[in-house]
Amino acid sequence: MQVVFKVQRYQPERDGQPYFQSFPLELPERATVLDGLHQIKDERDGSLSFRRSCRSAICGSCAMYINGAYHLACNTGVETLKAQEIVVSPLPHLRVIKDLIVDMQPFFEKFERALPYLMTTTPPPERERLQSPEQRRAFEEMINCIQCAACYSACPMVWTDPQYLGPAALTKVYRFVSDSRDEVGRQRLALVDNDHGVWRCHTIFNCHIACPKNINPTWSIQQLKRKTIARRLRFWERG
Amino acid sequence: MEATATEEHLTSTTVTEVGRGNLVWLMQRVSAALLLFFLGAHFWVLHFAVAGEKLTFQGVAERLRTPLFVFIDLALVAVVVFHGLNGLLVVVTDFNLSRGARTVVVWLLWIVGVVTFLYGANALLPFMGYSPLFTR
Amino acid sequence: MYRVRHTDLWPSHYNLGMWVWLAQRISGIVLVLYLFTHIWVISFSIANRQGQEFNQVMALFQTPLFLSLDLLLLAGVLFHALNGIRVILFDLGIGIRQQKAIFWGVLVIVSAIFAWGVSLWWPFVQGKPLV
Numbered sequence: 001m002q003v004v005f006k007v008q009r010y011q012p013e014r015d016g017q018p019y020f021q022s023f024p025l026e027l028p029e030r031a032t033v034l035d036g037l038h039q040i041k042d043e044r045d046g047s048l049s050f051r052r053s054c055r056s057a058i059c060g061s062c063a064m065y066i067n068g069a070y071h072l073a074c075n076t077g078v079e080t081l082k083a084q085e086i087v088v089s090p091l092p093h094l095r096v097i098k099d100l101i102v103d104m105q106p107f108f109e110k111f112e113r114a115l116p117y118l119m120t121t122t123p124p125p126e127r128e129r130l131q132s133p134e135q136r137r138a139f140e141e142m143i144n145c146i147q148c149a150a151c152y153s154a155c156p157m158v159w160t161d162p163q164y165l166g167p168a169a170l171t172k173v174y175r176f177v178s179d180s181r182d183e184v185g186r187q188r189l190a191l192v193d194n195d196h197g198v199w200r201c202h203t204i205f206n207c208h209i210a211c212p213k214n215i216n217p218t219w220s221i222q223q224l225k226r227k228t229i230a231r232r233l234r235f236w237e238r239g
Numbered sequence: 240m241e242a243t244a245t246e247e248h249l250t251s252t253t254v255t256e257v258g259r260g261n262l263v264w265l266m267q268r269v270s271a272a273l274l275l276f277f278l279g280a281h282f283w284v285l286h287f288a289v290a291g292e293k294l295t296f297q298g299v300a301e302r303l304r305t306p307l308f309v310f311i312d313l314a315l316v317a318v319v320v321f322h323g324l325n326g327l328l329v330v331v332t333d334f335n336l337s338r339g340a341r342t343v344v345v346w347l348l349w350i351v352g353v354v355t356f357l358y359g360a361n362a363l364l365p366f367m368g369y370s371p372l373f374t375r
Numbered sequence: 376m377y378r379v380r381h382t383d384l385w386p387s388h389y390n391l392g393m394w395v396w397l398a399q400r401i402s403g404i405v406l407v408l409y410l411f412t413h414i415w416v417i418s419f420s421i422a423n424r425q426g427q428e429f430n431q432v433m434a435l436f437q438t439p440l441f442l443s444l445d446l447l448l449l450a451g452v453l454f455h456a457l458n459g460i461r462v463i464l465f466d467l468g469i470g471i472r473q474q475k476a477i478f479w480g481v482l483v484i485v486s487a488i489f490a491w492g493v494s495l496w497w498p499f500v501q502g503k504p505l506v
Contacts, residue, residue, distance in 0.1 A: 068388045092381040154383070156393070161335055195332055199260030203465050205392030205474055219471045225264070226468060232261055268466060271459050278452070287495060294433045296426025316414070323407040330400065355414055362418040365429075371421055 001027045003078055005036050007048065008089040010096050018096060020087070021045075027078055033066055033086060034073040037100075050100035060146030063153075063212065064100055065089040070150040070210035091153035107149045107168070114169035115191070118176065120183045135180040142175035142220060144213045151207035151217050163196040167207035167217030170198060174220035177227065186231055193228045201225075263328055270322040277315040284308075300366045309363065316359035324348045391475050395458060402455045409448060442499055449492045450485075457481045 005025055010018035023040050034052055041048045050073070053059040057075040064073050066088050067081050078086060094102035120129075151167035152158055158166045165173075173192055176182045192198045198221055207217040284302065285294065302308050331344055364371045382388060389397075420432040435441065461481050464470050470477045 065383060068382065068385075087382075089382065092383045156396075157333070160333060163335075193259060193261055195260040197260075199264050200333075202396055203392070203462060203471075203474075204396045206390055209390045209392070216472060218465075218474075222465055222468060222471055225466065229261060229265060268463055271463065275456060275460070278456070282452075287492070293437065296429040296433075299429075300426070319410060320414075323403075323410050326403050327407060330404065355411065358418040359414045362414070362421050365421045365426065374419075374421070 001029060001031065001078065003027060003036070003083075004085045005040060006085055006087045007037070007040065007100070009048070009099050011047075011098055029079070031078050032074055033064070033071065033076045033078055033081075033088065034062055036078060036086065037073060037088070048100075049098045057212065058146060060148035063091055063148035063150040065092050065153075070154055070212065072148065072150075072212045075212070091149060093153055093159045094149070102149075102153075104149060106162070107152050107166070108147075110152075110165050110169045111147065111172065113191075114165060114172045115176070115188065116169075116172045118179065118182050120181070122183060129181040131180055138178040138180070139175045141215055142171050142178075144215055145171060145175075146213060148212060150210040150212055151215075154206040154210035156204060156206065157200045157202065161196060161200055164200045165192065165197055167201075167221065170201070170224060171215065171217040171220040174224050177224065189224065189228045189231050192224055193232070198224045198228060260332070263325060263332070267322065267325050267329065270318050270325065273314075273318045274322055277311060277318055280311055281315055296366070300368075303363065303366045309367065312363055313360060317356055320352050320355050320359070324352045391478060395461075395478055399455060399458050399462070402451045406451055406455060409451075437499060439500060442496065446493065446496065449496075450489055453485045453488055453492075454481075457485050 003025055005023045006020045007023065008018050009015070009021045023044055025036055025039055027036055027039065034055065037048065037050055037052075041050075050064075051061040052074060053061045055074045057072050060072075062073040064071060066073065066076060067083055067086060070091075073088070088100065090096050090100045090102045094104070094107070097103055145168060147168060149168065151171075155164075155167055157164050170192060173188055177185045177188050182188075201218065201221045203218055203222070205218050208215070208219075211217070303312070325348075328345065328348060332341070336344065361371050361373060416432065417429075420429045436445075458478070458481055461470075461474075461477050464477065465474070
């Protein structure tokens with residue numbers, strides 16, 4: 001299979017502006033975009049930089065903007081893009097460190113702000129905290145998140161509000177709010193009940209379109225909005 | 240692994256809270272639902288139900304003899320002005336104003352809203368046979 | 376500092392939800408501008424109790440130019456209202472996963488009511504009102 005990879009290059013010490021460099025490639029039939037990038041790095045230009053780790057769509061390192069859409073490079077077949085030219089850019093709207101590598105710091109800072117771990121107020125029981133299969137299914141979708149930041153990069157509210165938690169972090173908040181074992185759900189709702197939390201979301205759905213794991217963050221954010229309002233309205237329970 | 244919740248955990252947010260956003264959001268939905276009714280009535284009465292009839296002072300005055308229509312028109316002005324200006328506040332919020340600037344905007348919007356409502360209500364008076372309280 | 380031309384900002388790369396959100400914003404702002412003009416014009420046309428001035432203004436608004444603007448208004452209001460219902464459905468937790476289908480539904484209803492509006496509007500343009 002013959003294709004041309006057009007890859008965005010940028011090396012801050014050398015380049016004033018990012019630019020695109022074309023690499024005509026001969027790839028095996030079932031090659032992925034990541035395979036193409038590796039061929040460039042191994043055989044053509046060893047200075048090409050990109051993040052990748054697991055090569056099986058579970059680590060979230062290789063999210064990129066490929067031919068006008070968000071993809072994980074590792075599970076996107078070159079064939080499936082049905083194009084002679086494969087345009088590969090880093091995640092838009094994030095600071096580029098080098099070539100296809102973006103600064104994930106703000107993303108993970110917000111992720112941390114979402115307190116992405118189980119929290120309890122009661123002492124731990126003798127054995128583990130039990131959960132029925134049905135209770136577990138409540139957050140089946142949200143735990144598929146691999147923190148690749150595609151949704152974060154795609155959200156117009158993230159572009160315009162540096163403090164907005166963003167789709168991934170809010171989805172994580174809902175993941176714990178809907179977890180029967182977590183005991184601080186109401187405090188979690190208080191954390192997102194502001195202009196940089198759930199109320200910044202205007203249901204644009206870019207996050208869902210971008211998500212390579214087909215999670216719908218908008219759905220989770222909408223649940224959070226309803227729960228937040230319900231918590232506000234039940235003032236006699238607030239204490 | 241689980242963490243025991245502490246005060247520190249749950250207040251560890253670096254967000255500068257400008258407005259809470261929840262009341263703005265809720266009221267936008269509530270006023271929208273009311274508008275569907277009041278604006279629907281406005282369009283129906285003035286345009287759809289009277290297809291082809293010319294809109295005249297006398298016609299409107301006739302209708303406004305019913306107190307229900309006076310109420311509907313007043314409520315429409317109040318709700319539509321609120322919905323419009325509250326919507327502007329949502330748009331403005333997306334431009335990340337400081338807390339002080341936002342307060343100024345909110346006050347400005349309230350002043351504009353109240354003045355507009357008074358203008359709208361004043362405009363109903365001549366139809367009901369009274370002199371307007373102010374003109375121009 | 377460098378500037379990247381983000382190709383995701385090309386309108387051809389927008390997804391449907393992005394277009395709909397932009398349209399809701401823009402129609403909302405335009406309708407607010409219309410609303411203030413509307414209240415202002417009506418308020419200014421009620422200087423006397425007999426309503427000659429009001430009737431003059433209304434006669435002006437029934438000229439072809441303003442009548443065609445009325446169609447724009449109707450389309451704008453219908454879109455903003457029906458899409459508003461779509462947004463409220465999402466807020467109630469209904470149809471979030473069917474957002475695109477629901478938008479096409481909105482468009483169908485908007486078109487239907489708009490067509491009805493046009494059929495009532497046409498006699499005005501011809502200058503022979505039905506009643």
